[in-house]
Amino acid sequence: MSSIKVTPIKSLNAVIEVPGDKSISHRAAIMAGLADGVTQIDNYLPSEDCLCTLEAMASLGVQYEVLERLEGYGPTSLRIYGQAMQLNAPDVEIDCGNSGTGMRLLAGVLAAQPFQSTLTGDESLQSRPMGRIMTPLSMMGARIEAAGEKEGCAPMILGGSAERLQAIHYDMPMASAQVKSAVLLAGLFAEYETSVRQPAETRDHTERIFDHFQIDSTIDGHRIAVHGGQIPMANDLYIPGDISSAAFWLVAAAAMPGAELKIKKVGLNPTRKAVVDVLIRMGADIRVDMISEDSGEPYGDLTVIGGTLQGTEILPEEVPNLIDEIPVLAVAGALAEGRMVIRNASELRVKESDRISTVVTNLRAMGAEVEEFDDGMEITGGRPLHAAELESYDDHRIAMSFIIAGLFAEGETVVHNTDFINTSYPGFQHDLEKVMNPKPHFAIAIDGPAASGKSTVARRLAEKLGLIMINTGAMYRAIAWASIQHGIDASDTEGVIAMLDRIDLRCGVRDRGSIILVDGVDAGDALREDAVNSRVSAIAAIPEVRRLLVEKQRDYLELGSLVMEGRDIGSVVFPDTPYKLYVDASEEVRLARRSAEGLADVVSQRDKEDSSRKTSPLVVAEGATVIDSSEMTIEEVVDEAMSILKSKGL
Numbered sequence: 307m308s309s310i311k312v313t314p315i316k317s318l319n320a321v322i323e324v325p326g327d328k329s330i331s332h333r334a335a336i337m338a339g340l341a342d343g344v345t346q347i348d349n350y351l352p353s354e355d356c357l358c359t360l361e362a363m364a365s366l367g368v369q370y371e372v373l374e375r376l377e378g379y380g381p382t383s384l385r386i387y388g389q390a391m392q393l394n395a396p397d398v399e400i401d402c403g404n405s406g407t408g409m410r411l412l413a414g415v416l417a418a419q420p421f422q423s424t425l426t427g428d429e430s431l432q433s434r435p436m437g438r439i440m441t442p443l444s445m446m447g448a449r450i451e452a453a454g455e456k457e458g459c460a461p462m463i464l465g466g467s468a469e470r471l472q473a474i475h476y477d478m479p480m481a482s483a484q485v486k487s488a489v490l491l492a493g494l495f496a497e498y499e500t501s502v503r504q505p506a507e508t509r510d511h512t513e514r515i516f517d518h519f520q521i522d523s524t525i526d527g528h529r530i531a532v533h534g535g536q537i538p539m540a541n542d543l544y545i546p547g548d549i550s551s552a553a554f555w556l557v558a559a560a561a562m563p564g565a566e567l568k569i570k571k572v573g574l575n576p577t578r579k580a581v582v583d584v585l586i587r588m589g590a591d592i593r594v595d596m597i598s599e600d601s602g603e604p605y606g607d608l609t610v611i612g613g614t615l616q617g618t619e620i621l622p623e624e625v626p627n628l629i630d631e632i633p634v635l636a637v638a639g640a641l642a643e644g645r646m647v648i649r650n651a652s653e654l655r656v657k658e659s660d661r662i663s664t665v666v667t668n669l670r671a672m673g674a675e676v677e678e679f680d681d682g683m684e685i686t687g688g689r690p691l692h693a694a695e696l697e698s699y700d701d702h703r704i705a706m707s708f709i710i711a712g713l714f715a716e717g718e719t720v721v722h723n724t725d726f727i728n729t730s731y732p733g734f735q736h737d738l739e740k741v742m743n744p745k746p747h748f749a750i751a752i753d754g755p756a757a758s759g760k761s762t763v764a765r766r767l768a769e770k771l772g773l774i775m776i777n778t779g780a781m782y783r784a785i786a787w788a789s790i791q792h793g794i795d796a797s798d799t800e801g802v803i804a805m806l807d808r809i810d811l812r813c814g815v816r817d818r819g820s821i822i823l824v825d826g827v828d829a830g831d832a833l834r835e836d837a838v839n840s841r842v843s844a845i846a847a848i849p850e851v852r853r854l855l856v857e858k859q860r861d862y863l864e865l866g867s868l869v870m871e872g873r874d875i876g877s878v879v880f881p882d883t884p885y886k887l888y889v890d891a892s893e894e895v896r897l898a899r900r901s902a903e904g905l906a907d908v909v910s911q912r913d914k915e916d917s918s919r920k921t922s923p924l925v926v927a928e929g930a931t932v933i934d935s936s937e938m939t940i941e942e943v944v945d946e947a948m949s950i951l952k953s954k955g956l
């Protein structure tokens with residue numbers, strides 16, 4: 307059994323992408339297997355839990371093909387050949403590993419089958435309550451028996467009756483998406499309409515995935531109904547990143563002054579994003595940029611700027627939609643100022659571990675002040691945490707929550723028995739290393755003549771690699787624009803130099819691209835006007851201008867790794883970077899590209915001036931690789947650039 311050691315970090319500056327959503331991955335594997343036709347699933351969670359669900363479907367006759375996998379873990383992209391609701395009897399017991407979701411959802415499907423099957427799991431899963439699904443499934447007429455050592459626990463023997471299930475209207479005694487989903491999945495095989503009423507809102511992935519697979523269901527407040535006898539229709543889907551995995555990093559960054567973290571493509575289903583709302587209520591600075599609603603599930607990028615958190619009270623109605631995030635929110639409470647109150651959460655006691663007791667024990671071991679209640683805890687934040695040797699209690703979320711706590715604790719914290727992390731977050735340790743030992747920032751230098759495609763390829767590379775993109779031409783243009791505003795002639799070198807002392811020039815980053823403010827003004831499109839085009843090369847030839855701007859260009863590296871494009875990036879600004887490209891194109895092609903943009907530009911004149919000036923002329927820098935883009939599409943140039951950079955060790 308492995309352990310993870312962590313020491314405190316002073317800052318957290320990273321761009322990460324967490325693996326696919328666990329809840330959606332389970333449902334996707336089940337629905338694609340039941341569907342009529344072939345479904346391609348992208349960004350499937352390659353965890354042990356989700357692999358178990360996939361193997362369960364395979365043992366029921368569903369074939370699948372792996373298109374991509376995360377080495378050492380499991381498939382991330384696959385094609386599932388649906389069985390159009392006709393499953394085969396398995397010839398083995400179905401092992402759900404550590405996964406409560408997998409077991410409870412599959413129970414809904416298997417209880418409805420004319421053949422008998424057995425669902426089992428690991429020790430932890432064999433001690434979790436199954437009565438909550440056995441009750442409604444029995445009410446539907448299913449044969450179902452809990453044969454575990456603990457009463458009402460797995461292994462479960464299900465199905466085997468020739469009779470079709472009967473539809474029921476079930477008032478759920480607890481707010482549980484797993485119970486709701488088990489009944490609705492069984493309802494697909496039953497006669498007439500099956501419905502469930504939940505006492506409070508729970509995550510609605512099943513409803514959304516039903517819709518995606520063209521299953522008609524009716525949602526009326528907290529009541530969801532589905533008619534049996536429908537056959538799901540295969541439909542490709544993309545699974546966004548799991549917000550419950552993102553939660554660990556959200557807490558780490560939000561509680562660390564000076565941190566800046568971006569988490570890309572995170573699922574932002576309203577029934578799942580309560581953790582973001584609670585952290586914002588605690589004072590966290592989190593920006594949400596929605597991207598899209600793909601396959602019925604909304605997702606976007608989250609940017610967190612670190613600061614100081616305040617304690618809060620978790621409201622009873624928030625608990626069901628926050629249950630997986632409570633352990634790490636408790637850690638946030640210990641790091642925050644003031645009190646954090648978590649009540650009405652006794653469900654935590656029957657998760658992968660008794661999460662009230664395990665969180666309280668570990669927090670106390672790190673010096674936090676915590677009071678334990680039957681249904682929650684109260685944490686008085688603000689006490690400095692110290693390192694400790696901690697147990698994970700075979701619980702992935704406990705392990706990860708306390709590794710995050712260790713990032714803030716004085717000394718070396720050790721969390722034992724961390725293998726279970728793979729049940730929900732394969733690659734966690736890789737992301738942890740990225741956060742703990744951020745690699746020194748590096749620069750990719752792209753030079754070339756006007757309109758060769760430098761900015762286009764720089765922008766695309768920056769997007770692909772998660773880097774910031776700096777357009778240095780805009781900085782020279784900003785000085786040229788300022789000289790126009792100040793009525794200084796471009797040939798008046800002394801006047802331009804004197805102006806440099808008078809203007810307030812700020813070079814920053816917005817939306818991961820460069821932004822230049824002259825006396826507080828972003829000149830925007832005016833930077834590409836004729837008046838600027840015709841004087842910028844003369845201004846850029848002035849050594850004092852170059853000295854000032856080169857210094858500001860080098861300063862950008864403090865903010866993060868970057869792609870910078872211009873004329874002298876590889877030769878002067880970052881001569882030591884191994885990553886140098888020179889993007890070229892014939893003059894004819896470049897003129898055509900500029901005029902296609904509707905811009906009259908003195909391209910040839912500028913090229914002549916840029917190549918012939920004394921200070922930092924345009925040259926192919928030593929070690930740069932030339933890409934002649936004249937006959938290449940943008941995609942080809944980007945692919946070529948990527949493969950050159952890889953060959954240079956990127």
Ligand SMILES: Nc1ncnc2c1ncn2[C@@H]1O[C@H](COP(=O)(O)OP(=O)(O)O)[C@@H](O)[C@H]1O
Pocket residue numbers: 754755756757758759760761762763899900903935938939940943
């Ligand atoms: N390989 C290419 N094929 C076709 N058009 C391109 C290519 N690269 C860039 N362009 C287009 O040419 C124009 C100039 O490109 P840009 O990236 O602004 O050049 P630069 O930054 O070198 O001045 C843009 O409209 C861009 O879309």
Ligand SMILES: Nc1ccn([C@@H]2O[C@H](COP(=O)(O)OP(=O)(O)O)[C@@H](O)[C@H]2O)c(=O)n1
Pocket residue numbers: 755756757758760761778779780782783842843844846847871872873874875912913916
């Ligand atoms: N690193 C750089 C970038 C631009 N420049 C100057 O700034 C001008 C405008 O640069 P730009 O990158 O916006 O030009 P285009 O290639 O987009 O036409 C160039 O013609 C150069 O004179 C420079 O001297 N050094």
